[in-house]
Amino acid sequence: MNLAPYEWWLGTAILLAGALLLLRERDLLPLRRTTRKDRAAGAPRHERRRMPRSESLQEERQQRQHALLQLLELEKVTVDDIMIPRGEIVGIDLDDDLPQLTQQLRGIGHTRVPVYRGDIDRVEGIVHMRRLAALLTQNRLSHATLLESCVPPYFVPEGTPLATQLVNFQKEKRRLGLVVNEYGDVQGIVTLEDLLEEIIGDFSHIEGEENPDIQPQDDGSQIIDGAASIREINKTLGWHLPSEGPRTLSGLVTEALETLPDSPVCLKIGPYRLEILESGDNRIKRVRLWQGRYNSNA
Numbered sequence: 248m249n250l251a252p253y254e255w256w257l258g259t260a261i262l263l264a265g266a267l268l269l270l271r272e273r274d275l276l277p278l279r280r281t282t283r284k285d286r287a288a289g290a291p292r293h294e295r296r297r298m299p300r301s302e303s304l305q306e307e308r309q310q311r312q313h314a315l316l317q318l319l320e321l322e323k324v325t326v327d328d329i330m331i332p333r334g335e336i337v338g339i340d341l342d343d344d345l346p347q348l349t350q351q352l353r354g355i356g357h358t359r360v361p362v363y364r365g366d367i368d369r370v371e372g373i374v375h376m377r378r379l380a381a382l383l384t385q386n387r388l389s390h391a392t393l394l395e396s397c398v399p400p401y402f403v404p405e406g407t408p409l410a411t412q413l414v415n416f417q418k419e420k421r422r423l424g425l426v427v428n429e430y431g432d433v434q435g436i437v438t439l440e441d442l443l444e445e446i447i448g449d450f451s452h453i454e455g456e457e458n459p460d461i462q463p464q465d466d467g468s469q470i471i472d473g474a475a476s477i478r479e480i481n482k483t484l485g486w487h488l489p490s491e492g493p494r495t496l497s498g499l500v501t502e503a504l505e506t507l508p509d510s511p512v513c514l515k516i517g518p519y520r521l522e523i524l525e526s527g528d529n530r531i532k533r534v535r536l537w538q539g540r541y542n543s544n545a
Contacts, residue, residue, distance in 0.1 A: 372397025
């Protein structure tokens with residue numbers, strides 16, 4: 248879907264407004280500087296800007312530059328970068344019998360899930376779990392009532408920028424979309440919540456902040472889940488793993504090896520060393536990573 252220029256600017260304006268508010272909250276934008284005349288008139292102390300030492304001033308400037316660079320980087324981020332990949336989609340298969348569906352529904356922790364027949368590419372609709380909870384409570388759950396509770400699926404072309412998709416979610420009054428490629432194959436799911444979290448997270452994130460997918464080791468290496476996003480790894484560790492191709496660490500290693508290894512393998516990608524610790528279910532599950540500089544000093 249192509250947006251008119253004013254709609255694209257609307258999405259960008261939302262990003263800018265959110266960024267400025269967050270920068271203010273983090274004290275990265277200056278307060279009004281009081282003049283000598285203001286101070287003589289008894290201006291309250293909290294309106295005055297403390298004069299930092301040169302080191303603090305330089306650090307503040309670097310923080311502002313870093314935050315603005317993050318804003319510019321968001322212009323390049325697409326739904327592909329934040330979507331739940333196809334292999335991790337939780338959905339309801341209408342080919343399952345009713346007892347299986349009932350058991351599955353009781354264990355789903357998502358608010359909205361896709362409903363499909365045999366394959367996620369054959370999606371029938373999106374259902375809100377609140378509606379299914381009512382059917383279960385009233386003992387009215389069936390394949391027919393399940394379909395009646397669905398809304399039509401909403402599709403998002405892969406490569407859609409976040410600013411554009413933010414506007415599209417608002418226009419379509421949707422909170423979940425299925426990301427599809429040019430052939431109509433489902434590549435993943437993107438939600439409004441994940442989109443907003445990505446926008447806010449880029450400005451509230453602190454380099455080195457704990458990430459559950461990344462486990463620092465005493466020897467300086469990192470053990471990382473294969474499903475971890477390369478962008479998140481780079482942001483958390485301040486690294487520069489290639490992010491133009493595969494979106495996950497598992498995909499990056501598989502592309503580099505051109506195969507899925509069935510035994511421990513070590514490889515080098517740029518200045519980084521990688522050791523595959525665990526693989527299975529057609530993906531790489533755990534990888535140990537460290538920078539080559541550390542390895543040469545070890």
